[in-house]
Amino acid sequence: MGRLSARRARIVGGTAQDKDRLVDHRQRWIELVDLINTARQQYYGADHPTLSDAEYDTLFRELQDLEAAHPELAGGDSPTQTVGGERAGMFAPVEHLERMLSLDNAFSSAELEAWLGRVRKDLGHLPPLLCELKIDGLAVDLVYRDGRLVSVATRGDGRVGEDVTYNARFIPGIPQQLTPTAGLPVPELLEVRGEVFFDKAAFEEMNAEMLAAGRTPFANARNAGAGSLRQRVDRREEELALAEATTGDTARGAAKLARLRADLDRSIQRLGRLRLTVHGVGRTEGWRPATQSEAYAALAAWGLPTAATAVVVADDGELTAYVEQYGAQRHGLDHEIDGVVVKVDDIATQGRLGATSRAPRWAIAYKYPPEVVRTRLTDIEVNVGRTGRVTPFAVMEPAQVAGSTVSMATLHNANEVRRKGVLIGDLVFLRKAGDVIPEVLGPVVEERDGSEREFVMPTHCPACGTALAPEKETDIDIRCPNVRSCPAQLRERVHHVGARGAMDIEGLGWKAAVALLECGLVADEGDVFALTAADLATCPFFTRTDGELTANAEALLTQLEAAKDRPLWRGLVALSIRHVGPTAARALAARFRSLSAIRDAGLAELAATEGVGPIIAEAVGEWFAEEWHRDVVAKWEQAGVVLAEPETEQLPQTMAGLTVVITGTLTDFSRDGAKEAVLARGGKVSGSVSKKTDYVVVGDNPGSKAEKAADLGRPILDEAGFVRLLAGDEP
Ligand code: IVH
Numbered sequence: 001m002g003r004l005s006a007r008r009a010r011i012v013g014g015t016a017q018d019k020d021r022l023v024d025h026r027q028r029w030i031e032l033v034d035l036i037n038t039a040r041q042q043y044y045g046a047d048h049p050t051l052s053d054a055e056y057d058t059l060f061r062e063l064q065d066l067e068a069a070h071p072e073l074a075g076g077d078s079p080t081q082t083v084g085g086e087r088a089g090m091f092a093p094v095e096h097l098e099r100m101l102s103l104d105n106a107f108s109s110a111e112l113e114a115w116l117g118r119v120r121k122d123l124g125h126l127p128p129l130l131c132e133l134k135i136d137g138l139a140v141d142l143v144y145r146d147g148r149l150v151s152v153a154t155r156g157d158g159r160v161g162e163d164v165t166y167n168a169r170f171i172p173g174i175p176q177q178l179t180p181t182a183g184l185p186v187p188e189l190l191e192v193r194g195e196v197f198f199d200k201a202a203f204e205e206m207n208a209e210m211l212a213a214g215r216t217p218f219a220n221a222r223n224a225g226a227g228s229l230r231q232r233v234d235r236r237e238e239e240l241a242l243a244e245a246t247t248g249d250t251a252r253g254a255a256k257l258a259r260l261r262a263d264l265d266r267s268i269q270r271l272g273r274l275r276l277t278v279h280g281v282g283r284t285e286g287w288r289p290a291t292q293s294e295a296y297a298a299l300a301a302w303g304l305p306t307a308a309t310a311v312v313v314a315d316d317g318e319l320t321a322y323v324e325q326y327g328a329q330r331h332g333l334d335h336e337i338d339g340v341v342v343k344v345d346d347i348a349t350q351g352r353l354g355a356t357s358r359a360p361r362w363a364i365a366y367k368y369p370p371e372v373v374r375t376r377l378t379d380i381e382v383n384v385g386r387t388g389r390v391t392p393f394a395v396m397e398p399a400q401v402a403g404s405t406v407s408m409a410t411l412h413n414a415n416e417v418r419r420k421g422v423l424i425g426d427l428v429f430l431r432k433a434g435d436v437i438p439e440v441l442g443p444v445v446e447e448r449d450g451s452e453r454e455f456v457m458p459t460h461c462p463a464c465g466t467a468l469a470p471e472k473e474t475d476i477d478i479r480c481p482n483v484r485s486c487p488a489q490l491r492e493r494v495h496h497v498g499a500r501g502a503m504d505i506e507g508l509g510w511k512a513a514v515a516l517l518e519c520g521l522v523a524d525e526g527d528v529f530a531l532t533a534a535d536l537a538t539c540p541f542f543t544r545t546d547g548e549l550t551a552n553a554e555a556l557l558t559q560l561e562a563a564k565d566r567p568l569w570r571g572l573v574a575l576s577i578r579h580v581g582p583t584a585a586r587a588l589a590a591r592f593r594s595l596s597a598i599r600d601a602g603l604a605e606l607a608a609t610e611g612v613g614p615i616i617a618e619a620v621g622e623w624f625a626e627e628w629h630r631d632v633v634a635k636w637e638q639a640g641v642v643l644a645e646p647e648t649e650q651l652p653q654t655m656a657g658l659t660v661v662i663t664g665t666l667t668d669f670s671r672d673g674a675k676e677a678v679l680a681r682g683g684k685v686s687g688s689v690s691k692k693t694d695y696v697v698v699g700d701n702p703g704s705k706a707e708k709a710a711d712l713g714r715p716i717l718d719e720a721g722f723v724r725l726l727a728g729d730e731p
Contacts, residue, residue, distance in 0.1 A: 025066060025069075028066065029067070029070075032062060032063040032066065033063065033078060033079060035059055036056070036059055036060060036063060036079045037079060039056055039059070040079065053338065057105060057107065057367065060079070060080070061105075061107070063078070063079065063080055067080055080358070081357050090162070091154075091162035092163040093156070093160045093161070093162065093163070094141075094151060094153040094160065094161055094162065094163045095159060095160050096141050096153065096158075096159060096160070096191070096282065097143065097191045097282055097283040098191060098283045099158050099159055100141055100155045100158045100161070100193060100282070101355055101358065101360055102158070102358055102359050103134075103359050103364065103365040104358075104363075104365065105339075105364070105365050105366075105367050106365070106366045106367070109320070109323075112319075112323070112364065112366050113316075115342075115364045116316060116319075119361075119362075122352070122353055122361075123349065123352070123353070126315065126316070127344050127345065127349050128291075128312050128313070128314055128344075128345045128346065129312065129313050129319060129342050129344060129345060130291075130292045130293055130310060130312050130313075130342070130343045130344075130345040131310065131311055131312075131313055131322040131323075131341070132279065132307050132309060132310035132311075132340070132341050133307060133310075133326060133333075133337045133339075133340060133341070134337055134338055134339040134341045134365050134367075135195040135197055135277055135336070136197065136221070136222050136335075136336040136337060136338045137195040137196050137197025137198075137221075137222060137225055138155075138195065138196045138197070138222070138225055138226050138229060139154070139155040139193060139194070139195060139196075140152055140153065140154060140155070140161075140164070140168075140194055140195070140229075140276070141153045141154075141161060141191060141192075141282065142168075142174065142191070142192050142193070142194070142278075143189070143190070143192075144178055144186070144187075144190040144191075144192070145190075146186065146188055147177055147186035147302075148176070148177055148178075149165075149168070149176045149177070150165075151163065151165050152167075152168035152174065153165075154229070154230075162230075164229055164230070166234045167231065167233050167234075167271055170233070170268050170272055171271055171272070171274045171275075171276060172690065172691050172692075173274070173275050173276040173305045173691075174276050175302075175303045175304065177303075178190070178302040178303055178304070179301075179302055179303045180302070181301045181302065184298055184301055184302070185286075186302055187284050187285060187286035188285045188286040189284055189285035189286065190281070190287065191281065191282030191283045191284065192278050192280070192282065192299060192304060193278065193280040193281070193282060194276050194304075194305075195276070195277050195279060196225060196229055196275070196276050197221065197222070197225050197274070197277075197335055197336070198221045198224055198225050198228075198273060198275070198335075199275060199334045199335040200334055201334065201686070201687035201688030202273040202274075202275075202688055203220075203221040203224055205273075205686075205687060205688075206218075206270060206273060207224070208583055209611075211579075212583070212584060212611060212612060212616060213266075213613040213614075213615075221335070222336070225274060228267075228270040228271060228273075229271070229274065231267045231270070231271070233264070233268065236260070236263055236264045236267055237264060239260060240257070240260040240261060243256060243257055243260055273690075275305070275335070276304075276305050277306065277307050278296075278299055278304045278305060279307070279341070280292075281295050281299075290347060290348070291345045292345050292346075292350075293310070293345050295347075296310060308711050309326075312345050323340050323366055326340060327368055330368065332704065333704055334688065334704045338367060339365050339367040339368050340368075341364070341365050341366075342364050342365075342366060343363040344363070349362070350362040350363075372401075373399050373400065373401045373429075373430055373431070374427055374428065374429055374430070374444060375396045375397050375398075375399035375428060375430050376396060376425075376426075376427055376428075377394050377395070377422055377423075377426045377427075377428045377440070377443075378395050378396060379394075379395040379424055380392050380393070380395070380411065380417065380422075380455040381393060382457070382458055382462055383410075383488075384461060384462065384463050384486060384488035384489060384492075385492060386489060386492035386493050386496055386576055387479070387483075387489070387576065387578050388480045388481065388483050388486065388489050389478075389479050390457075390458070390461070390468055390477070390478050391410055391412060391413065391477075392410075392411040392412075392413070392416075392417055392457065393409060393410045394408065394409045394411055394440050395407065396408065396428070396430065396440075401431060401432050401438070406430060406432070408438070409430065409438035409439055409440050410437075411440065413477055413478075414455075414457040414478070415476050417455050417457075420440060420441070420442050420443075421443055421445075422440060422442065422443045422455075423443065423448070423452035423453060423454055423455070424452060424453050424455055425451055425452035425453060426444070426448065427443065427444040427447040428440050428441070428443050428444065429441040429443075457478065461480035461482065461486060461488070462488075463480070463486055463487050463489075464482050464485070464486040464487060464488070466480050466481060466482040467481075468480055468481075484524070484628055485524075487517070490525075491514055491517060494508075494513040494516060494517060494525050494528060495509070495513035495514075496525075496576055497574045498513075498559075498563075498574075499573075499574075501573055501581070501582050502570055502574035503563040503566055503570050503571065503573075503574045504563065504566070504570065505556070505559045505563050506559060507552055507553075507556030507559050507560075508528070508556060508559075508560075511541065512552070512556065515539055515541030516528070516531075519538065519539035519540075519541070521535050521536070521538070521539055524628075524632065525574075525575075525576070525632055526628075526631055526632035526634075526635035526636065527635065528560070528636075529563075529564060529635070529639035529640070529641050530635065530639040531556075531557070533553075533557060536553045536556070536557070537549060542556075564639070564640045564641045564642060565642055566642075567645065567676070568589040568593070568594065568595065568642075568644055568645050569582065569586045569588070570585070571636070571641060571642075571643045572585035572588060572589060572598075573585045575629075575633070577619055577620055577623040578619040579615060579616045579619045580616060580620065583611060584611060584612055584616050586611070586679070587611030587612050588606070588620070589645060590679075591609045591610075591612075592609075593644060593645045594643065594644035594645065595633060595643040595644065596643075596644075598620065598624075599624045599630075603617050603618065603621050604617075606620055606621065651680050652681065652728060653682035654683075654725070654726060654728035655681035655682050655683025656681070656682035656683065657682075658678075658683045658684070658694045658725075659685070659686050659692055659693055659694050660678055660683060660686070660693065660695045660696070660697055660722075660725075661685070661688065661689050661693050661695075661697070661705055661709070662674050662678075662685060662696075662699070663697070663698055663699065663702040663703050663705040663706055664698050664699030664700050664701050664703070664706070665699045665701060666700075667699075668719065668723075669719075674697070677726055678726070681726060688708075689708040689709050689712060689714060691712060691714075693712075693714045694714075695714070695715050695717050695721075695722075695725065695731065696716050697716075697717045697718075697719070697721075697722045698716050698717070698718060699718075699719060715731075717731050
């Protein structure tokens with residue numbers, strides 16, 4: 001990886017002159033083949049990519065162009081001639097009945113037009129085209145004999161993949177048995193291809209759990225999918241069975257069994273969240289569909305998950321409309337896509353167009369342009385966060401990217417600055433990751449003039465001058481250890497008390513928090529709830545020119561009062577305990593019901609709470625060990641903050657055993673309110689619709705979850721139905 005990134009800057013985008021200077025096309029060809037093969041190995045074999053998809057595509061395209069200009073270079077082992085994807089060797093090899101091809105890409109509408117032009121020329125007309133979304137997941141090959149699933153394999157190199165049949169039994173979208181329907185018996189042999197993936201909600205939930213369990217989260221949904229599909233679940237089961245048979249009746253033995261069981265459960269749970277969408281047919285016996293769309297209809301009828309978004313278009317105009325529609329909507333979909341796949345619908349016509357060794361001529365993947373711009377990195381500054389973490393961030397000349405102006409982006413830590421290879425003064429590539437968070441991708445090295453300088457991480461806190469240090473030797477982050485009185489940390493913590501996911505006090509915005517500290521009205525977050533009108537009247541920020549309190553100041557006082565009775569989890573979040581966000585806080589609140597019970601709980605008890613793991617437990621323990629933290633709690637309690645769940649009787653558990661998904665806006669419930677109503681009655685709320693969802697509550701302007709509910713045939717409720725369900729009535 002080091003080798004790759006060191007050379008990448010030079011290789012990924014040299015100017016025409018640079019490349020001329022390389023002159024030796026063969027040398028460049030060798031470099032490109034090496035880079036692409038290494039990247040493929042990391043992407044497919046180790047599930048750990050080091051190049052962005054766009055960079056990979058750029059290299060690949062350059063190699064194709066180079067080979068087109070110098071055909072003597074191309075050989076059968078060039079990556080342009082192979083599918084890419086190696087088996088990692090953990091699973092038994094399986095030969096596919098028919099080769100699994102890859103797809104050629106079109107990176108612009110001109111390239112898409114060019115493909116349409118070729119199809120038109122070969123056939124003399126433009127045939128109906130099937131458009132569907134290009135899912136960013138893992139290709140799998142499923143074989144059904146007489147309707148029974150006999151094999152599931154990864155794509156591998158296109159001829160031979162890895163046998164993941166055992167794991168597939170835990171993926172709910174993969175039917176073990178096909179359902180014959182009237183007039184459509186299941187064929188003797190059916191080889192079907194599809195994409196296995198995590199949707200965004202499942203990916204986020206899974207990563208939150210990984211974090212809670214003290215494990216490293218996955219970089220993206222695709223890697224998480226690959227990692228999950230490639231778990232050796234069968235070995236875990238064997239290991240557990242062996243341990244059950246041989247482990248003696250000792251405490252250590254019991255602990256080992258518990259750990260093995262938990263590992264196995266987690267693996268199976270992860271597989272249970274994977275989804276499948278089928279997108280092609282390989283070898284068949286006893287069934288010959290005439291068109292791709294007819295094939296999808298049959299596959300759906302037999303119980304295989306097909307995409308509701310696939311449509312057949314008749315001309316260029318309809319195709320463009322499809323591409324534009326999903327280009328605009330793509331970030332709102334419930335799973336990641338990286339483009340649109342266009343296929344000739346008629347299967348005999350597909351045969352006439354044929355395929356190369358790598359990809360069919362009858363299909364093309366149109367890739368959406370990554371929204372990347374170039375701008376000047378004018379400085380790298382550091383920010384001191386709420387928990388003292390010192391993070392460098394990029395200050396840039398304002399640039400328009402993905403619809404908004406961006407001038408700052410976090411750089412996470414000093415390692416990350418080094419890894420990206422950016423210098424202050426560089427021209428940099430900038431994008432919005434997932435179209436939301438700005439991210440500096442790297443420098444445009446050939447634009448350097450020598451005036452750029454390296455960023456040096458400060459040794460002392462820019463806010464309070466304390467020497468910075470990593471907290472533990474293994475930390476990549478450095479922190480300001482002056483937690484209690486560093487002004488930067490204080491501002492962040494006081495502001496955080498009122499955050500939407502904490503005590504939700506609108507009047508305690510950033511400026512108000514700064515004013516409270518600067519006027520000396522609060523020494524730290526402990527003083528916030530004791531604020532009075534007389535206090536605020538002494539600070540210009542909260543008073544009008546006539547000396548009266550501003551409307552905002554009055555509102556702040558009312559909101560502070562109201563916040564004192566907020567649910568315990570909000571108070572927990574407001575205390576800025578490291579790693580305790582809303583999810584962990586809810587779990588702790590549900591289990592312990594009061595802050596004092598949490599304080600008095602032992603580490604093991606905390607860690608055994610569902611949704612809390614050893615890391616969070618330790619953070620909670622360490623937090624309470626600090627005397628001034630306990631003072632903060634005491635001051636809050638003194639001021640009347642409840643910090644306990646109400647002693648009221650438990651609500652009737654009308655939702656016990658039910659899982660609901662809520663989408664869209666409800667009239668009488670806020671987002672959190674609806675969720676709490678379900679949780680308080682013993683139910684579960686999930687972020688994504690699956691077969692396990694009992695009800696989908698649909699409010700105004702629902703997202704794609706409503707569609708998915710319809711696809712999966714899950715019952716849909718309006719708000720009135722939801723209210724009846726909560727009450728324990730027939731919805
Ligand atoms: S069709 C011969 N359709 O993209 C046609 N592939 O970059 C082969 N993919 O290997 C594939 N969504 O794993 C097809 N709707 C879709 C797809 C899709 C994602 C994947 C597939 C393929 C890769 C090529």
